[in-house]
Amino acid sequence: MKGTAELLKEHELKVTPQRLKIISMLEKHGHINIEDLYQEMLKEFPSVSLATIYKNINQMIENGLIQEVKLPQAKSVYELIKDPHLHMVCDRCHKVEDIVIGVEKIIEEAENLSGYKIEESFITLRGICPECQAKSR
Ligand SMILES: [Zn+2]
Ligand SMILES: [Zn+2]
Structure with a gap:
């Protein structure tokens, strides 16, 4: 795995302590919403503002390092x-998990059917995770 600072430099982003922290949070949690990220950031940077975090996040999105995952009925x-x-x-514990599946095939087929050149996709499946299924038994 690449170093965090290297990752920033690769995406032409200045290496700052806050950005390093944001990336390490993303590596730790996989997915995190802005509120949780803000709460975590406050522990290390007590004077950080939500606006600053948004600014950093947006810059990192612009430079292709991170992406926003839009979710149904929940914060991104x-x-x-x-x-x-x-x-x-x-639906129960609201965790977000990745599932690596042939998304390219779906997109390719969607392009063929629609004639669109698809640039971005947000495919989300809702359900009950195995742990919550076990709990409700
Ligand atoms: Zn669950
Ligand atoms: Zn993901």
């Missing part, structure tokens, strides 16, 4: 850009 989460994948969201 952010994640580091990785191989194409779908998101599974649990």
Whole structure:
């Protein structure tokens, strides 16, 4: 795995302590919403503002390092850009998980059917995760 600072430099982003922290949070949690990220950031940077975090996040999105994952009925989460994948969201515990599946095939077929050149996709599946299924038994 690449170093965090290297990752920033690769995406032409200045290496700052806050950006390093944001990336390490994304690596730790996989997906995180802005509120949770803000709460975590406050522990290390007590004077950081939500606006500053948004600014950093947006800059990192612009430079192709992270992406926003739009979720049905929940706040967006952010994640580091990785191989194409779908998101599974649990209706009970609201966790977000990646599932690596042939998204390219779906997109290719959608392009063929619609004639669109698809540039972005947010495919999310909702359901009950195995842990919550076990709990309700
Ligand atoms: Zn669950
Ligand atoms: Zn994801």
